[in-house]
Amino acid sequence: FYFWRLLRNTVLLSLYSLLFYFPAGIVLALLLNEIASPKFKRAVQTVTYMPHFISLVVIVGMMIDFLSMNGLINNLLGALFGVQPIPFMRDPAWFRALYIGSELWQNVGWSSIIFLAAVSGIDPSLYEAARIDGAGRFKQAVHITVPGILPTVTILLILFIGRFMTVGAEKILLMYNPVTFETADVIQTYVYRRGILQADFSYSAAIGLFNAVISFVLLLLANAAAGRGGETKLW
Numbered sequence: 001f002y003f004w005r006l007l008r009n010t011v012l013l014s015l016y017s018l019l020f021y022f023p024a025g026i027v028l029a030l031l032l033n034e035i036a037s038p039k040f041k042r043a044v045q046t047v048t049y050m051p052h053f054i055s056l057v058v059i060v061g062m063m064i065d066f067l068s069m070n071g072l073i074n075n076l077l078g079a080l081f082g083v084q085p086i087p088f089m090r091d092p093a094w095f096r097a098l099y100i101g102s103e104l105w106q107n108v109g110w111s112s113i114i115f116l117a118a119v120s121g122i123d124p125s126l127y128e129a130a131r132i133d134g135a136g137r138f139k140q141a142v143h144i145t146v147p148g149i150l151p152t153v154t155i156l157l158i159l160f161i162g163r164f165m166t167v168g169a170e171k172i173l174l175m176y177n178p179v180t181f182e183t184a185d186v187i188q189t190y191v192y193r194r195g196i197l198q199a200d201f202s203y204s205a206a207i208g209l210f211n212a213v214i215s216f217v218l219l220l221l222a223n224a225a226a227g228r229g230g231e232t233k234l235w
Helices: 002-033 038-053 056-066 072-081 092-120 124-132 137-162 169-175 178-184 187-197 201-229
Strands: none
Touching: 002 038, 002 092, 002 137, 002 178, 002 187, 038 092, 056 072, 056 092, 056 169, 092 137, 092 169, 092 178, 124 137, 137 201, 169 178, 169 187, 187 201
């Protein structure tokens, strides 16, 4: 029973990251590329990059303070909508949303950098030819920008799938508590508790090896699928 709960939580958190966090960097890069004003573009980039340089401990500390029963968020909800205080950090139903939301806020700007670099490598003559043919900004983005960054997206997606079973355990260790184990406990946090806190090294090593083998198999499958779908793959 405990194994299936760990596997379910690990897969769901990784899947939500794949569905929401990974595309967010691509979308932000495409939007930044369409900003005409250099000053405004630099300002947006600075604002979106800054959270990445805040310590993970500080980020989780801010979440605990803001989301506490008498914190800023509950005070605003109570004042504006008359909502009763919600125990965000102690409610298992909120853990995944808080984890993914904080990941987006902290790292989406940083993850967009490599996509912006890929966009800058696209031949400008392609855009000039498209404008001559009457293509607007949206059609240029769909038919030139997106295909131009697709190889980069493919490589990063393969690497992301290779890390599919290794959810950010450091952040989860800071965020979770025994009340939220139902949705927060993943394979890596269980390995930490079993191996480090309980000193059961052989059992935790076996679980870690199992996790590594699954990750390696997923990497092989993702690379093979990318090779069948196009020329871009890791090897």
